[in-house]
Amino acid sequence: MNESVEAAKAEFSRAVSRISRSLETTPDDRLHWxxxxxxxxxxxxxxxxxMSIKGMQDWFxxxxxxxDKISDLDAWSRAKEKEFTSREQVMGLLEENSNAYLAWLDSLTPEQLASTLDMGFASFPMAMAITFPADHTRAHASQIDYIQTTYGDLDWHMAG
Structure with a gap:
């Protein structure tokens, strides 16, 4: 398989592991805080x-x-997020969408990988765009880590 696809898969898997660990180390009484x-x-x-993993895969x-606007996406996302109330429920969605994305990456042809993704507001080489889900997922893992510090959890939670 293409080296850039394998690198994107590895980075994505690390990002999913990181956000999973961040949620795992969040105490039950802080899941909705x-x-x-x-x-x-x-x-x-x-x-x-x-949800963004699936959305990006759809665009790709x-x-x-x-x-029409990012603010519309944000309003829709925040409304949909409220449907998730348990750790198991949200981890199920993460696993489902992550597995689908990894399978999609495996299905990419050399022509698809060499194409340009036109998002309407910007264009990106597909080889670059396939790294966006990992970056986005890592950013939200960092936000969970920050939330933990705001309630006094200063452990880095590095051990598995």
């Missing part, structure tokens, strides 16, 4: 990341960006 009124909870961070597969 946020540091401010407009902030996402740890459950919502994972739901958002998991040629489906149009379904929102």
């Amino acid at each position: 946020a540091p401010g009124a407009g902030a996402r909870t740890p459950i919502h961070q994972v739901a958002h990341a998991a 597969s040629g489906q149009p960006f379904p929102f």
